Amino acid sequence: MKVSIVGITGYVGAELARLLGRRPDVELLEVVGRSAAGQPIGKVFPNLAPLKLTVAGELERMTEADVIFLALPHHASAETAAEILEKSPTTKVIDMSADFRLKDRATYEKWYGPHPAAYLLLEAVYGLPELYRDQINPQTRLIANPGCYPTCSTLGLAPALSSKLGKPFIEPDVIVDALSGTSGAGRGLKQNLHFSEMTESTAAYGLEGHRHLPEIAQTLTDVYGSPVDVIFTPHLVPLSRGMLATSYARLTDDFVATYKTQAEATQAVRQYYRDFYANDPFVVIVDESPYTKQVAGSNYIYICPTINLSSRRLVVVSALDNLTKGAGGEGVQNMNLLMGLPETTGLDMLGLYP
């Protein structure tokens, strides 16, 4: 299968190349990055030097590609997606930007400004396979690959809000407090990401609102069936790859009445989560808070739900690699589904530990 990556000079593009560059069933047709046009890929990302590819300045062989990944800034991504879908009917587009994630145009425009191709919002499928796998198939043409924070937090909370295996057992009012490695902030240079200043330091950001908030709310609302209120605070922690979300929600009265001890309730909930994700190869339910390094470079998400009966709360800690399961790996997972391949093809590498 022929695959192109547009936006190879950023971390998400490079992660896609890392994951796809060695697959025997994939030919990397074009890797596009305007600012590095004509350079060997190893000049841009030395880890990719063994691929011996040259960066293209433009997408020139669009129609030959079976799949094109767009790892571009928002707006640019939507514009390119629209062009591909128009000009090359047999090509599938997996958009790594935020452009097609929010179904409600007004919400999108509140956070990102005017949408360059709003007519595609309906067609785009939100590519979170664990919740929307049935929509991700060979008929799908446009995937909106989820954000890292939304992937991490919604997979942690979805079982508790879903009616798939039983009834919801938390109230629709959640707090998501999340920690991200710095690679999530991209490759662009900033003073707060200068090594000397970021090492041995941590901070919150987005205190007055973060773009991933409406995306989290949209998915949880969809799972729950009516509005879920979300409060979300992201933090930067001094590591490159890794994301940890700690999510809080109040338990329903029914749930609280069911269990006598905290241990019993916690055990039941963990089993419930295991059942919920029984067919999801990348979700692992664990019995202690995961450490992000356990999943570094892998496509796994480790989730640890715990019941605190005295405060009547569910606390869920979930961990993933923001560039793999939180971006490129999830993109490849979507690609596999789009192409009718086993979902884990090329993705079953284990976390790089220690």
Next chain:
Amino acid sequence: MKVSIVGITGYVGAELARLLGRRPDVELLEVVGRSAAGQPIGKVFPNLAPLKLTVAGELERMTEADVIFLALPHHASAETAAEILEKSPTTKVIDMSADFRLKDRATYEKWYGPHPAAYLLLEAVYGLPELYRDQINPQTRLIANPGCYPTCSTLGLAPALSSKLGKPFIEPDVIVDALSGTSGAGRGLKQNLHFSEMTESTAAYGLEGHRHLPEIAQTLTDVYGSPVDVIFTPHLVPLSRGMLATSYARLTDDFVATYKTQAEATQAVRQYYRDFYANDPFVVIVDESPYTKQVAGSNYIYICPTINLSSRRLVVVSALDNLTKGAGGEGVQNMNLLMGLPETTGLDMLGLYP
């Protein structure tokens, strides 16, 4: 003034020596550490080598000391405190452990087991100068030095719950989500603190309850005048010194009704915090989330309160160095007050940045 430190082989003891070892008005009478008895202090902590002190195995000159710091495990600390207070009437004790922090014996015993010297709970003063300065004076004999998480979070929330300058503007139900550098977990070796495993990693812990929770609740309840409900989740982040607490609380209706815009409300609250801490030399109210490194090695706490009107929440981010303002520095601040000295004596060093 003559000062002894018991427990010099741990990080808190070493921090006290760092802060006191160069003061012209302090003689380090004895630095005690059973496991290192007879060794030069630089053998235990090479940064302290220039002090040229020898570690004592026991507290031998108890009655000569004006102040004795106890940086011991709980229980051992209470036992030693009781002995000193009995045998040496003119010596003051600053206990860095948790033994005298909780006023309610039953609460203490729930978390720590039987109290070895419960009769001292009444006498002990909770040494958080910003809230209890009037009780920390030359008449005080026993100080319970606060925990790092409690110092960081209660100073962030106290103004909003206090009636000192107006009326409380948040509901008495708060969430504290906090990040700690690894030095807070002490010097004892553990697999999860092994460098190879902790670097580039982060996790939550204490999911089923942490000992600092009742301490936070006790102080906030005291400030508010009636019970404040607290949910608290600590996390380990890959840095040595530094603590960041992100605290959430729902705003009162009155507050929400008062302000038209979020910016206006935030500005008002920051000014309110500045007024509240106008006489506190170590509290700095800032306009963006602090980074922990900004206060590394200093006794400052940087606090950033923000209003989110749409979600009707106050979000406060506060940052300190867990070994300085969160432990040894606060201990010295208490010592200054006990001895009638200016509060900032020997403590006005600035954060070591970058």
Next chain:
Amino acid sequence: MKVSIVGITGYVGAELARLLGRRPDVELLEVVGRSAAGQPIGKVFPNLAPLKLTVAGELERMTEADVIFLALPHHASAETAAEILEKSPTTKVIDMSADFRLKDRATYEKWYGPHPAAYLLLEAVYGLPELYRDQINPQTRLIANPGCYPTCSTLGLAPALSSKLGKPFIEPDVIVDALSGTSGAGRGLKQNLHFSEMTESTAAYGLEGHRHLPEIAQTLTDVYGSPVDVIFTPHLVPLSRGMLATSYARLTDDFVATYKTQAEATQAVRQYYRDFYANDPFVVIVDESPYTKQVAGSNYIYICPTINLSSRRLVVVSALDNLTKGAGGEGVQNMNLLMGLPETTGLDMLGLYP
């Protein structure tokens, strides 16, 4: 093919499991670790949880294994190797310890004490494929997998000392100054590897001699054909995976006389290195000092030789992941050769960057 790993509780054993656990052509027959006998592997190393293996306490199915990796302490490794080779004639042993690396028994015993199975020294093949590939083949039964420092430094210096493509152009007197991530120091807990103390810190060690010194000297001497003098100083740097060796040697007069400019000489030497390693899929010659992260988790070694004509020196910087190309990856590379497989099977993953 059936493969067992003995010593699964250490980092090298875990790295082997990471690399082998997902290979369709490999069945992990037994993963052995006495201290974790009976536990699921994910309890020992959570990154390996998806393998769903149980740790065995002893090697029970020795004779079924095609290959057994020994990731044991020295002495224990030699004893186990001897036992396997005796009892199971069709099993190959790849020893990750130092027990069979030094050909000269006296040298071995100077550094490690009495050899438990010295009679195997002659049979053992030093498993550095780039230099000894012809000896690593289906007839070989016992591989001594090289140390990380030796792999990193000898591959950097070998071309300059070899007569394979021309004549040696450095004097046989080299200095190797090397930096290692902490994972090279193993999983055992030590005060200097405690996160709080190792983060933001660096030091030299082994100032009075390090066990990898004779191994480096042995290989370089073998390549050169007569004794090469080696000075070697290792350092610990605050990162988990990664090794960088900076090696210095004086250029021969002939070499110096050949080139007019430093740029010309450097370019020629880099081309010479490229030719030297033309058939080595894991060696990449680069034009700037590599950063260790460029090869993290990969089996590549990046080498940058530079000529400094004014000081008449060759300076070679080489970088690898000490657990992959410096241990487990090289072990798998050897396994591939032993089993007659393409050398890169299961090993062509790219560096995890950033």
Next chain:
Amino acid sequence: MKVSIVGITGYVGAELARLLGRRPDVELLEVVGRSAAGQPIGKVFPNLAPLKLTVAGELERMTEADVIFLALPHHASAETAAEILEKSPTTKVIDMSADFRLKDRATYEKWYGPHPAAYLLLEAVYGLPELYRDQINPQTRLIANPGCYPTCSTLGLAPALSSKLGKPFIEPDVIVDALSGTSGAGRGLKQNLHFSEMTESTAAYGLEGHRHLPEIAQTLTDVYGSPVDVIFTPHLVPLSRGMLATSYARLTDDFVATYKTQAEATQAVRQYYRDFYANDPFVVIVDESPYTKQVAGSNYIYICPTINLSSRRLVVVSALDNLTKGAGGEGVQNMNLLMGLPETTGLDMLGLYP
């Protein structure tokens, strides 16, 4: 005393403000930084917020200053120094740049281009107090503050080359292999200093020559009395503050003949170093390789000389904080001497550990 700092927006300027801002005997007259003119200092460096100073755009009160520190890029520094020395005869200048470090104009111009004020080279005193204290006194007007690598390495090698207490015991041909924290590379943003890329990574740089080389050679030559040959390779390691130099030199035949055992020789050399630096309050001779964190934020340099008799080498490891003893702290040490104050005034803080 009135002190101004020009170049407050860089790390060296900020370090000077950290060290001087709290001294009761120092008034920070002006802190100058064109790019931040008019801003509160806490906006530029939040750790300095408690100083409540405003950044000036130009040096306006030049003639009022007793001492002016120049933390400017080279060339700009020399120009400003010349202007101050001309216009304000009572002001002393401590230049933190490289402009007056190299006594030989041709050498300077080879590395830095045309010198803007070469006539001052003769007057400038090289401000390494441990070696040139007698020239740093109230009569001195212009100090060239040494580079961080030169301070770290020359103090490690000087005793072995000096005739002060005996005769030199190494040959005049040394190798300096040094590791620097990233703060030494300054505050300017660069891709290789982006946190995501620098964390968990290390590399060499300056392989074809580094500007600190001639400075090291100049001092060692001066100490030895005839030319000393120097090879120098700097490395970046993933920490902010800290520098470690490992220096190698061949022992003289006389020295080798004097000692029977390595232990005896090492002990003798360490005592010799202690005697050599007996009157230097910031030099500590230690018995194991120092870790850089032991001196973080302090003005100490820890030095560990070791003899390797079999390879006939002296290996010296020396560690300091590149921004303190390697820059700002040394600058303040020079200021103290220029003003006739005790050398340790305001500088005796201990390393911030852990």
